[in-house]
Amino acid sequence: MKRLLILFLATSLVLVISGCSDNSVNENKTNQDTNETQSEDVNNNSDNESKSENEKKKIYQVGETAKIISGLYDFPYEVTVNSFELIRKEKDGINPKELYGGELEPEESIAIANVTIKNISDMPFIPNEKISAQFLMEGKASQNSFDQFFTERNEELKPGEEITGNLAYFKMYDSNEDFQLVYEFKDKQETKFLLPNPSK
16 A cells, blocks of 8 residues: 555656646747747847838939938038039030030030038038038049039038039030939938939
């Protein structure tokens, strides 16, 4: 009888230990699943943040206004590209013959982007000293601009004020498919305007 009682107690103890072990395994599995889910959530959040950053960097069109933060000086300003064209004859005081000292080469033009720059910060600044616009054709930087056609950029722009003028770039070609005007070039605040070729 005592042997049966001892055998019964031993069997019961084994079953209890086995049950605890199963619970421990289940708890460990649950914790592992929870950690994996949390890890997936973190990865998803990172992906969403990356997508959000990319969405912020929209490419603006002619007629749209972009709010830009200076990457170097950390102040906000606005830029609107009002119009874009390629010219071979004099327009708005810009004479290709005078600039080149003669006739343009075949298919060669001057690119003109008419822009408005507005100071939306609480401090004055001189646009030509604090803001630069890089003109790209098919992803490559163009020649320098003619500075004499937008001299207002050399004067102090007070908070709330805006100026409008022509940015003129030479050595453009009618065959170029893609033109862009880029502010804060190669900075995390980089802002692009897509300029369609008027001859296409």
